[in-house]
Amino acid sequence: MTDLAHLAVPGAEISVRVTPNARRAAVAVVDGQIRIAVTVVPEDGRATEAAREALAKALGVAKTRLVLVRGAKSRDKLFRLDAP
Numbered sequence: 512m513t514d515l516a517h518l519a520v521p522g523a524e525i526s527v528r529v530t531p532n533a534r535r536a537a538v539a540v541v542d543g544q545i546r547i548a549v550t551v552v553p554e555d556g557r558a559t560e561a562a563r564e565a566l567a568k569a570l571g572v573a574k575t576r577l578v579l580v581r582g583a584k585s586r587d588k589l590f591r592l593d594a595p
Contacts, residue, residue: 513538515545515569521594527566529586531558538569559583566590 515538518525525545533548540546549561559579567574576595582588 513540513569514571515540515566516571519570519572519592521592523592524580525566525570525590525592527562527588527590529558529562529588531586536561536565538565556583559588562588563590 527545527547530546530548531551531553533550535548536550537548538545539548545566547562547565549558549565551557551561553559559582563577563579564574567577570577570592572592573595576593577590578593580589580591
């Protein structure tokens with residue numbers, strides 16, 4: 512898993528691209544863009560929640576600190592890191 516701890520600044524907005532229903536879960540930086548692959552299907556927000564958990568783990572923060580700003584039904588999502 513990619514270490515993104517350097518991005519863990521309170522108030523930071525983090526843009527990601529999510530690939531649902533992947534063979535294996537992963538977090539990677541490709542051409543400067545954070546890509547998150549999750550193994551769950553994109554139904555009822557499950558893929559978004561799995562992406563939030565994976566991003567939180569890569570950032571080294573609690574998942575409750577990540578708030579979805581935009582992209583609930585899109586592959587492209589924007590998360591904001593709230594202060595602890």
